[in-house]
Amino acid sequence: MKGIKFFGMWLLVSCLAGFNPGLSQQLLKLEDAMLIAAQNSPDIRIVQLNLVRTQELLKATEASLKSNFRFTLNPIGYSHDRAFNELIGDYNTQENLNSSGTFTVSQQLPWTDGSITLNNRFSWQRAYSEYADRTSSTFTNNLRLQYDQPLFTYNRIKLQLSELKLDFENSQLSFATQMLQLERSVAQQFYAVFNQQMRLQIAQEEWENQKINYEIIKNKVEGELSRLEELYQAELNLASSKSSWENTRV
Numbered sequence: 210m211k212g213i214k215f216f217g218m219w220l221l222v223s224c225l226a227g228f229n230p231g232l233s234q235q236l237l238k239l240e241d242a243m244l245i246a247a248q249n250s251p252d253i254r255i256v257q258l259n260l261v262r263t264q265e266l267l268k269a270t271e272a273s274l275k276s277n278f279r280f281t282l283n284p285i286g287y288s289h290d291r292a293f294n295e296l297i298g299d300y301n302t303q304e305n306l307n308s309s310g311t312f313t314v315s316q317q318l319p320w321t322d323g324s325i326t327l328n329n330r331f332s333w334q335r336a337y338s339e340y341a342d343r344t345s346s347t348f349t350n351n352l353r354l355q356y357d358q359p360l361f362t363y364n365r366i367k368l369q370l371s372e373l374k375l376d377f378e379n380s381q382l383s384f385a386t387q388m389l390q391l392e393r394s395v396a397q398q399f400y401a402v403f404n405q406q407m408r409l410q411i412a413q414e415e416w417e418n419q420k421i422n423y424e425i426i427k428n429k430v431e432g433e434l435s436r437l438e439e440l441y442q443a444e445l446n447l448a449s450s451k452s453s454w455e456n457t458r459v
Contacts, residue, residue: 302339323358412454
């Protein structure tokens, strides 16, 4: 099977890969035929794309369960107000300059279907009042820990992960099944071509043997060592073997 010629494999390759009949002759191994068939099989492409889709979806879901870090920054804020103050009976000007940021860490918990969040907000502010003629600066830091836990419901995170894992395993099995079916189909067609070539080789060898046998009997008849009927039988066998060889070649 390793060295099957192109004239025998042309039908297989044409059916599986849609090759142009005008291609030059070449040797084709079983592994090469499998590769051509897999690259050009719509069923294999469908199950392969589905396998990639389910795998990437599972990876994305597992990645979303990792710790989520978020940082929000308000670099600078400025306000300038001038308003009438009834307490002092005059206009008062107030200026405010501030900066703040929030750092948040959130983590989903697959084993409880809950989530825990750590929130830290820090800020700085400088305020000026014209009436008091005073500038004050303040720093604040607010740390909060929050835990959310659904009650009286199923674990949605575990269920989603289980569904995605089962989908991925099912895609793997479908891909493996399709590859086995393709391998079986290619091997059967490959063997059919190989079997035809072996039949042709056997028929040709049989014809060559009959020609040798005919010459031997012919010499014996000419030397009066055999009867003429044996020569007629040898001619019949020779014609029959040649006809069988030509039919097999066709």
